[in-house]
Amino acid sequence: MSAPKWEYLTTPLMIHTTQAILNNWGSDGWELVQVVTGPEGGLVAYFKRPLTDV
Numbered sequence: 047m048s049a050p051k052w053e054y055l056t057t058p059l060m061i062h063t064t065q066a067i068l069n070n071w072g073s074d075g076w077e078l079v080q081v082v083t084g085p086e087g088g089l090v091a092y093f094k095r096p097l098t099d100v
Contacts, residue, residue: 051097059089067091 055076059067068078068091076093084090 052094053097055093055095057091057093058084059091061089064089 055071057067057071059081071091071093072078075095077095079092079094081089081091
């Protein structure tokens with residue numbers, strides 16, 4: 047059995063629309079991995095989901 051393969055996504059988060067952004071990506075199968083402060087001070091969300099075309 048091989049290890050799963052992942053694809054990754056990063057996207058900025060706007061404080062006033064955080065829930066909508068997270069729900070939108072989640073409904074497309076993306077799992078939130080981490081939220082960090084970006085290089086310019088805003089929040090950046092990191093997502094992953096299994097690759098389907100392996």
